[in-house]
Amino acid sequence: MLRAGHRHQRETARQSWQLLVFSVGGRRLAVKALDVSGISQWHQSIPVAGRTPFVTAVVRQGQTVLPVFDLAASLHLTVQGSSPLCLKVKHPLGEMAMCIDEEIPVLHTFDPAALQAYQGKDLPAEGSYTNGLDEVPILSVSRLGSTV
């Protein structure tokens, strides 16, 4: 029984998702922690003239240059705070950076059983969950830049 209980706990833990909850323009969004490669201070981005929607800059971090997905612009929002953060995500085409509000992101353990379909069309989402009155979309990182 005890062993079975441990196994059950482990399975429950395995099934839950670790989400990183952050905000852009004051709007709460979430992303799977597994899709996140790092958070750091945002440094000035370097504009790149082009035609790809919302991918119009890069950030340089040492010898690494990362493309920037302008999540705020795609949501018609403006990043809040004087010290915004850089959220780096694991995109299938390579690591990508996004500028997010200065508010420190928080980890949130999420039971996928509570996953809802995201009704919005403004961003690619794996679904959403309800937090009070808010619907928090869970970003689909792999579809960022391709379906918005």
Place this chain on the structure above:
Amino acid sequence: MRLVTENGQEGLGLGVREAMTVTSSPAAPSRFLIVTLGGRYLALDAESIQGVLTLKEAGYVENPTIHGMVYRAIDLANRLSVSNDRGGTDTRVVLLSEREARGNVRVTTVHGLLELQQSQVLPLPMQFRGLERHWYRGMILFGNSIALVLNTNWVLDEQVSGLDGSGGQENTPRLVAAPKISVNDSRVC
């Protein structure tokens, strides 16, 4: 990586160069002219550069004729949708040539030549999936920033159809006098 500054000892020799034959091996370093346009660093393949002139040396004309060749103006700022800050004291006219196409681009500042291995040219991230993939050949780490390596073929693309000998030269203002330019025998730097 070696930056040869405009006033450096290496002597940039950014006049107009004579026709030359260049044989490059895969291991040979590549040279890029680093310029600023609209506040952005751009890199131009030195192999395609025929010269760098001041506005005065270019004769204050849009389409200078150098050694009998017309270098038509290319509005690079417009094509890249960046601010056009031409006309400053540091403005330079970069003469470009590749195959049968020739053109000139006006840049805000010329920073100098950068010599580096081809492996040091970083690919444009795949997330850039629009037309810009044809505009750039990659990126170079430059200072605390990056310089985007322009695809000279794209830069000169609009020039190809119009360059069939003397075709468009009749309406092109020609220099009253040959510009005072320094001619470099074989090397850009």
